[in-house]
Amino acid sequence: MSTPHSLWETAAMPDAPAPRSPAVPDKPSLDGVEDRWAGVWAEQGTYAFDRTRSRAEVYSIDTPPPTVSGSLHVGHVFSYTHTDVVARYQRMRGREVFYPMGWDDNGLPTERRVQNYYGVRCDPSLPYDAGLVPPHSGEAKSVRAADQQPVSRRNFVGLCARLTVEDEKQFEALWRRLGLSVDWSHTYQTIDEGSRAVSQKAFLRNLSRDEAYTAEAPGLWDVTFQTAVAQAELEARDYPGHFHRIAFHRSDGGGPVHVETTRPELVAACVALVAHPDDERYRPLFGTTVTSPVFGVELPVLAHPAAEPDKGAGIAMCCTFGDLTDVQWWRELNLPLRSVVGRDGRLVRETPSWLTAPAAAQAWAELAGKTTFSARAAVVDALRATGELDGEPVATQRKANFFEKGDKPLEIVTSRQWYIRNGGRDVSTDGPAGRDLRGELLARGAELAFHPGFMHVRYENWVNGLNGDWLVSRQRFFGVPIPVWYALDDAGEPDHDAPLVPAEADLPVDPSTDVPAGYVEDQRGRPRGFAGETDVMDTWATSSLTPQIAGGWERDDDLFSRVFPMDLRPQGQDIIRTWLFSTVVRSHLEHGSLPWSNAALSGWILDPDRKKMSKSKGNVVTPLRLLTDHGSDAVRYWAASARLGTDAAFDETQMKIGRRLAIKVLNASKFALSLGAADADADVTEPLDRAMLAGLAGVVDRATAAMDSYEHTTALATTETFFWTFCDDYVELVKDRAYGGHGEQAAASAHAALSRALDTLLRLLAPFLPFATEEVWSWWREGSVHRAAWPQAAPLRAAAGDGDARMLGVVGQALAGVRRAKSQAKVSMRTDVPRAVVAAPAADLDLLRAAAADLRGAGRVDDLQLVAASHELTVRDVELAEVTPR
RNA sequence: GGGCGAUUGGCUCAGUGGUAGAGCGCCUCGUUCACACCGAGGAGGUCACUGGUUCGAACCCAGUAUCGCCCACCA
Numbered sequence A: 001m002s003t004p005h006s007l008w009e010t011a012a013m014p015d016a017p018a019p020r021s022p023a024v025p026d027k028p029s030l031d032g033v034e035d036r037w038a039g040v041w042a043e044q045g046t047y048a049f050d051r052t053r054s055r056a057e058v059y060s061i062d063t064p065p066p067t068v069s070g071s072l073h074v075g076h077v078f079s080y081t082h083t084d085v086v087a088r089y090q091r092m093r094g095r096e097v098f099y100p101m102g103w104d105d106n107g108l109p110t111e112r113r114v115q116n117y118y119g120v121r122c123d124p125s126l127p128y129d130a131g132l133v134p135p136h137s138g139e140a141k142s143v144r145a146a147d148q149q150p151v152s153r154r155n156f157v158g159l160c161a162r163l164t165v166e167d168e169k170q171f172e173a174l175w176r177r178l179g180l181s182v183d184w185s186h187t188y189q190t191i192d193e194g195s196r197a198v199s200q201k202a203f204l205r206n207l208s209r210d211e212a213y214t215a216e217a218p219g220l221w222d223v224t225f226q227t228a229v230a231q232a233e234l235e236a237r238d239y240p241g242h243f244h245r246i247a248f249h250r251s252d253g254g255g256p257v258h259v260e261t262t263r264p265e266l267v268a269a270c271v272a273l274v275a276h277p278d279d280e281r282y283r284p285l286f287g288t289t290v291t292s293p294v295f296g297v298e299l300p301v302l303a304h305p306a307a308e309p310d311k312g313a314g315i316a317m318c319c320t321f322g323d324l325t326d327v328q329w330w331r332e333l334n335l336p337l338r339s340v341v342g343r344d345g346r347l348v349r350e351t352p353s354w355l356t357a358p359a360a361a362q363a364w365a366e367l368a369g370k371t372t373f374s375a376r377a378a379v380v381d382a383l384r385a386t387g388e389l390d391g392e393p394v395a396t397q398r399k400a401n402f403f404e405k406g407d408k409p410l411e412i413v414t415s416r417q418w419y420i421r422n423g424g425r426d427v428s429t430d431g432p433a434g435r436d437l438r439g440e441l442l443a444r445g446a447e448l449a450f451h452p453g454f455m456h457v458r459y460e461n462w463v464n465g466l467n468g469d470w471l472v473s474r475q476r477f478f479g480v481p482i483p484v485w486y487a488l489d490d491a492g493e494p495d496h497d498a499p500l501v502p503a504e505a506d507l508p509v510d511p512s513t514d515v516p517a518g519y520v521e522d523q524r525g526r527p528r529g530f531a532g533e534t535d536v537m538d539t540w541a542t543s544s545l546t547p548q549i550a551g552g553w554e555r556d557d558d559l560f561s562r563v564f565p566m567d568l569r570p571q572g573q574d575i576i577r578t579w580l581f582s583t584v585v586r587s588h589l590e591h592g593s594l595p596w597s598n599a600a601l602s603g604w605i606l607d608p609d610r611k612k613m614s615k616s617k618g619n620v621v622t623p624l625r626l627l628t629d630h631g632s633d634a635v636r637y638w639a640a641s642a643r644l645g646t647d648a649a650f651d652e653t654q655m656k657i658g659r660r661l662a663i664k665v666l667n668a669s670k671f672a673l674s675l676g677a678a679d680a681d682a683d684v685t686e687p688l689d690r691a692m693l694a695g696l697a698g699v700v701d702r703a704t705a706a707m708d709s710y711e712h713t714t715a716l717a718t719t720e721t722f723f724w725t726f727c728d729d730y731v732e733l734v735k736d737r738a739y740g741g742h743g744e745q746a747a748a749s750a751h752a753a754l755s756r757a758l759d760t761l762l763r764l765l766a767p768f769l770p771f772a773t774e775e776v777w778s779w780w781r782e783g784s785v786h787r788a789a790w791p792q793a794a795p796l797r798a799a800a801g802d803g804d805a806r807m808l809g810v811v812g813q814a815l816a817g818v819r820r821a822k823s824q825a826k827v828s829m830r831t832d833v834p835r836a837v838v839a840a841p842a843a844d845l846d847l848l849r850a851a852a853a854d855l856r857g858a859g860r861v862d863d864l865q866l867v868a869a870s871h872e873l874t875v876r877d878v879e880l881a882e883v884t885p886r
Numbered sequence B: 001g002g003g004c005g006a007u008u009g010g011c012u013c014a015g016u017g018g019u020a021g022a023g024c025g026c027c028u029c030g031u032u033c034a035c036a037c038c039g040a041g042g043a044g045g046u047c048a049c050u051g052g053u054u055c056g057a058a059c060c061c062a063g064u065a066u067c068g069c070c071c072a073c074c075a
Helices: A003-011 A033-044 A074-092 A108-118 A153-178 A193-208 A264-269 A324-332 A358-365 A372-386 A437-447 A455-465 A539-543 A546-551 A557-563 A573-591 A615-620 A623-630 A632-640 A652-674 A687-708 A712-738 A744-765 A770-780 A793-800 A806-824 A842-850 A852-859
Strands: A058-060 A096-098 A101-103 A120-122 A149-151 A187-189 A212-222 A234-250 A256-261 A270-275 A289-291 A298-303 A315-319 A394-403 A411-420 A449-451 A485-487 A530-532 A566-572 A596-602 A833-840 A861-868 A874-879
Touching (some): A033 A770, A058 A557, A074 A096, A074 A596, A074 A623, A074 A632, A074 A712, A108 A153, A120 A153, A153 A623, A187 A193, A193 A546, A212 A394, A234 A264, A256 A264, A264 A372, A315 A324, A324 A411, A449 A455, A546 A566, A566 A573, A573 A596, A632 A652, A652 A770, A687 A842, A744 A770, A744 A793, A806 A842, A806 A852, A842 A852
Parallel strands (some): A270 A298, A833 A861
Antiparallel strands (some): A234 A256, A234 A394, A270 A315, A289 A298
């Protein structure tokens, strides 16, 4: 028997020093770790926010509130994991992490769900009914509007709370299982009383500073939801249409003027023809008039530079309103307003006053009350009948603006709306004299650290492309009411210029049921009385205040001063133009600062076929199923493997790798502890041990730098790579020695090194694999690894002394060479090697010599010969012992 | 039309000036001795293309192509 083999035998000797904590299980397992540790963390308040800490000690996170009326999908798990990794890292760095959770139950998705679930609809004109029993209760696909029972807004909000509380429980359970280190005592709902108060208070502050105002103007309108829509909610979609070439008639008796239009139903709304001032074809017509086909209305032909000669016929109908260019012409050319499309998307029933010719009135009778779609066909028939349609309509694919949640193209209608200034209007006309709000907001964007940095460009693109102030009023019933009333004059007309506002102490209010100061309910709607504003605010008008809502603005000044401005806003890249931007606007206006210093943008989850993960697929692959199948650490590993801002493939094999890593952490830790890691405070004296710790110190440096730059993938990859080397090479190399085969002091050195390495690796991995690391931590350490300090390189370097970090790699290479020889000879790795030769450059030879005993032990090499070579390290002449037949 | 990002082995991705990397998959072998939810070893790539800068380019510059996304585009 060779010496190495007898060394091996030594390891198994009963009196070998193998101190094992009784807490280490014989067969470590991930089964049940999620429930067990989530329970312990909740019980011990591991993630409770200590609100006595100063702002400088706090790291605060403006968590995105998920929409509770939907279901959580894989994308949520992905991006929320990114945030949690940051939270856990900052906590270990010693920051007190403020990590609240909100639920978004304000807005259309919840409104629809409450309607269908309870069979009700919100009617703010109704009084509150304390004893309301909804018609039914349970999931329903949809309940016809006629079958919905109208209820007061307060009742509706109450039902919303009742419904969403169940969703919130499920969401919370999922988040706990995923291991989010949220402080669950800090939660909010975007429609709850506190949020409504914050939302209204911020609005009133805007109003008092002339940052919010009301105005009557043409704007985009959704005919399905019958509400105005903001620029940020637009979506351009392909929409099939036809070019119609139609004839206008010159008043001077000249030939027809042909115009191409995709919206012939708006001929009656036409107020002028417009061509480019330099367009030779139409220059002679400028200043003359034409009459419209079918309706015979006399219209001017005008010049405007926004007309594009190469579009259509080069001369356009300006209608009030077909598109935003029409609005521009209407404004700049001082044209009359001739609206024909009502708020319901149908042509008005009354014959418009400008259609004076009897034939025109007759033609209108065919159109009155029709949808724009049907009216189009009717107008085309009329044009065909009068011979004013030139040729047949030609199919075209055009782009039309849609409300992102709507399915009909938006119309432009004139209405009174509320706006908050966001720099979207011309500087010269924008608010308080001379204020360059757009410039200020661009400066805020430059001040904000975007992760990844290129996301900043999207912010700039958006701000530079704004074409109007932020429209915040919505003609909906569910939402946070705009908190104003209007005094009515003798004729019962409201005074919109001097709205009546509530006292801040009375917030939240509902103007449809509450009464302004100095009035009584009897005066509602009466001359010299008052009228409550019926509009509600855009959901973003509330969501843009999540830092204030979560941080206790004006409710808990002490808390607010410790968390605001916050450190981090994590969110999706798709809502930079909405959530991120609007939050910056509100904070800039109210606080004169950014709402947070960092914005972390997560990417999309893509199907294997590289398409954005669809809702339907998201429902098939439920987060819970993933957590059940693979374990939370494994799913987190997959999520954490994707960089911020980068789309990631939905890839369950990546989760399997994560699971393997988590299991390896358990097994390797158990083994390291059995080798003596648990009871070691000796000096690290052996060269290989010192080398390993020197390498680990470098890992700590790199991982820390990466985490500080919000590059968690680099930190994970660096740690993971080292961890596998630690397991596969280092632990194998020191096994014999740790068991005592090379003497007591050599063993003690191994124990100390194993102890420090394990301790450090668990900390480095804790943000990514919170369950496996906590499990191991509990075997031999006090408290939670998640409240332990992030490792530092300096103590490791001190322990490593003169250790050369390259040594582990070089020795590992030699060990791999011996393994390769065994593998190629198709023999067991435990085959004894009477003799082997390692040829290496002089520098490597020194390293090999210092660790020769460890290498011989791990390779089971008896006679290890080290010879000089000029090039890379090679292992040759490996003699293999006879394999003893079993 | 403007902009941003991507393009590296079959797959998923690292790698930002100095001899092409990892994991998965694949192939071979091993394993009652921490780990079969395992281990060891191996094969596999002219780094999308074209030009330029440089002693040297996956990396820097210019351009092209393809893919994804954002914005604009309703006559």
